[in-house]
Amino acid sequence: MTCPFCPPAQDNDELLIARLDICDLLLNRDQFFPGYCLLVSRRHISELFHLAQTERQAMMEEVNQVAAVLAALYRPAKMNYELLGNMVPHIHWHLIPRQTTDFLWPRPVWSEPHAPKHLSPAEYATAVVAIRAALTGKA
Amino acid sequence: MTCPFCPPAQDNDELLIARLDICDLLLNRDQFFPGYCLLVSRRHISELFHLAQTERQAMMEEVNQVAAVLAALYRPAKMNYELLGNMVPHIHWHLIPRQTTDFLWPRPVWSEPHAPKHLSPAEYATAVVAIRAALTGKA
Numbered sequence: 001m002t003c004p005f006c007p008p009a010q011d012n013d014e015l016l017i018a019r020l021d022i023c024d025l026l027l028n029r030d031q032f033f034p035g036y037c038l039l040v041s042r043r044h045i046s047e048l049f050h051l052a053q054t055e056r057q058a059m060m061e062e063v064n065q066v067a068a069v070l071a072a073l074y075r076p077a078k079m080n081y082e083l084l085g086n087m088v089p090h091i092h093w094h095l096i097p098r099q100t101t102d103f104l105w106p107r108p109v110w111s112e113p114h115a116p117k118h119l120s121p122a123e124y125a126t127a128v129v130a131i132r133a134a135l136t137g138k139a
Numbered sequence: 140m141t142c143p144f145c146p147p148a149q150d151n152d153e154l155l156i157a158r159l160d161i162c163d164l165l166l167n168r169d170q171f172f173p174g175y176c177l178l179v180s181r182r183h184i185s186e187l188f189h190l191a192q193t194e195r196q197a198m199m200e201e202v203n204q205v206a207a208v209l210a211a212l213y214r215p216a217k218m219n220y221e222l223l224g225n226m227v228p229h230i231h232w233h234l235i236p237r238q239t240t241d242f243l244w245p246r247p248v249w250s251e252p253h254a255p256k257h258l259s260p261a262e263y264a265t266a267v268v269a270i271r272a273a274l275t276g277k278a
Contacts (some may be wrong), residue, residue: 047218049207053200060199061192068188078228079186083220086237086245098225106225110247 005090006044014124017132022059025066025135027128028094030116033102033109035074037131039066039093046089063093069134070097080109144229145183153263156270161198164205164274166267167233169255172241172248174213176270178205178232185228202232208273209236219248 009016009024017025017037028036039062048056067079076097083093096109104111119127148155148163156164156176167175178201187195206218215236222232235248243250258266 047206047210048199048203048220049210056203057196057199060187060196064187064195067186071186071188078223078225080225081187081222082247084217084247086217086219086247089217108221108223108225108247108249110249 003044003090004088005040005092008040008042014121015128017128018135020062022055023062023093025062025131027124027131029118031119031123031127032114032117033096033098035070035076035097035127035131036109037066037070037095039063039095041091044090046085046091048083048091059091063095066095066135069131070095073097073130073134074099077105142183142229143227144179144231147179147181153260154267156267157274159201161194162201162232164201164270166263166270168257170258170262170266171253171256172235172237174209174215174236174266174270175248176205176209176234178202178234180230183229185224185230187222187230198230202234205234205274208270209234212236212269212273213238216244 009026015027015029017027023039023041026038026040028038030036041059045051051059063081067081071079074097077100078098080096080098081093083091085091098105103114148165154166154168156166162178162180165177165179167177169175180198184190190198202220206220210218213236216239217237219235219237220232222230224230237244242253
């Protein structure tokens with residue numbers, strides 16, 4: 001079975017927000033939960049404890065930095081951080097700003113199926129640019 | 140509203156596995172997913188980015204250590220790591236060994252409701268002692 005995260009995102013991927021040291025940050029295609037991002041390890045690895053401590057710490061600082069940026073931009077009631085990988089083991093963090101107004105609040109995002117919400121190319125670009133600017137301190 | 144994780148677990152809590160530097164480790168009462176643990180911050184805080192970097196790094200090393208121990212004991216197909224807090228914001232990591240034989244595999248544990256699986260006091264004690272021993276290198 002091929003890994004959907006190998007090779008990494010292409011530079012022209014409309015969902016690519018930033019290449020960080022350890023991970024690539026992508027906007028999730030389904031924006032049912034606005035601001036939902038995926039933080040994808042740049043190398044193929046499946047568990048935190050398979051990483052060397054320095055790499056793991058750097059990854060977790062990226063998780064933290066992205067969560068802080070999404071919280072500042074989207075003003076969620078709570079950030080959700082999930083590392084699952086049951087279907088796609090290649091480490092990818094689900095970082096999801098949760099609003100009290102969202103359909104499933106306060107339950108986990110997986111509690112009920114929903115139709116994916118796709119944006120127009122211009123709307124994807126707006127979100128990507130806003131998150132990228134906040135991440136690089138140019139917001 | 141009172142926080143169910145303040146004050147912290149009592150020493151005589153049958154689910155308490157270990158007090159680590161940053162978190163308390165508890166067996167989840169519902170053992171529908173065998174080995175499911177909660178790693179609960181010893182202080183009341185709700186987001187990773189509210190922690191100082193040193194404390195956050197220490198917390199994440201505890202998350203990592205516990206995940207490695209659960210993986211060694213339960214031999215899951217995948218560890219799941221989730222920090223949600225929509226209902227109880229006080230940081231508590233859900234650390235869940237997932238088996239390919241479990242009811243919801245490969246979907247997230249929240250995909251469908253299930254009746255909780257409670258153990259006998261002796262069964263809780265067996266799991267708690269086994270995880271504690273592995274955590275302290277005395278397995």
